[in-house]
Amino acid sequence: MFYEPRRRNHGLPHNPLKAIVAPRPIGWISTLSADGVANLAPYSFFNLVSETPDIVMFSSHGLKDTVRNVMATGEFVCNLPTLELMEAVNLSSKPIPPGESEFDLAELERAPSRLVKPPRVAAAPCALECVWIETTELRDRHGATTGRHITYGEVIGVHVDEAYVEDGRLRTDRMRSLARCGYFDYAWVETLRSVPRPT
Template sequence: MRIDYDPAQCDRDTFYRLLTATVVPRPIAWVSTTSAEGTDNLAPHSFFTISCVSPPIVQFTSVGRKDSLRNIEDTGAFVVNFAPEPLFEQINATATDFPRGISEFDAVGVAREASLRVKPPRVAASPVALECELHSTVRLGDSTVVFGRVVHAAIREEAVVDGHPEVTRLAPLTRLGKNEWGTFGGVREIARVPYKQWQEDEEDAPR
């Protein structure tokens, strides 16, 4: 037995809650921008993923027209700061709907550091920063998907093991449904099986 939901028959908020509770866990883009007037903005966006590797492009969705989106449209630059578990309360606080012109960095007490290639600052305590230039945007209903070309990546030394970011040191924080957040629970590894190996295994299997 299943419960059926028809998006055409549901109100917007009901289906939003359904989607955000089932498409989980979602990584968080902690996006820093600078307005045309020079105010630094910082906000978490949980509709976030990689779009392309060559060239490197990441994407996040602004649900509604938030300051992050307006600043990126005006200046063409932003930084995706990795959202780690130890900064949980600061990340949540920067989601507050501060009036335009108030910097979340200052209101919440988040330390900045200068970026290398773009004007918006990085979050100093974040283990990874992806500096991006605006590639394009796509409007979808009440939301806008922002595509950013990564022009520089900066990773804290202590988060790297053998030249590779180590997930236990990154301690990723994720979004779930309602007011729920997810923390890192562990790793399971399994290699993908090439089709040729699959065929050989099938031929060698006892009959």
């Protein structure tokens, strides 16, 4: 089977591309609006893209509340979603009016951040406090705008629940970190295998 993404000529009822590029980490991004309303939304086009400096990115289809809040305040938090939080993650993706909060919708407790104003998800075992660097609109190979916006932020503070630290290492498998796959599918980390790099 071969298909061209722009032509969608794969003959399947759903696009398989996001099932191919999977699992993808989820950036559960919390922000504050200019009016102080806490927003929380999951983004599966998310990742750590640099270290020293530590930079994360997330991509949004359109200038959603999250992106507008980041651009207005210059701050956001990436909360780590886990298997135990999957239903809340999914619920927080529901479109609601800008004056309402997904924290309230999903009945999630907020925790204060140290260096930025947006709150963290108290139940998330890890969180990254970030300062906005820039937001850029993606263009395709012909230079046309796409309506997809990538937001970059520098991590200036890291929260880690020490219950998941063992022998000096953070245990991703014990946290059961959540990821997105294709369609409406989720995955989580339960097994790790360490393979040292060759010398």
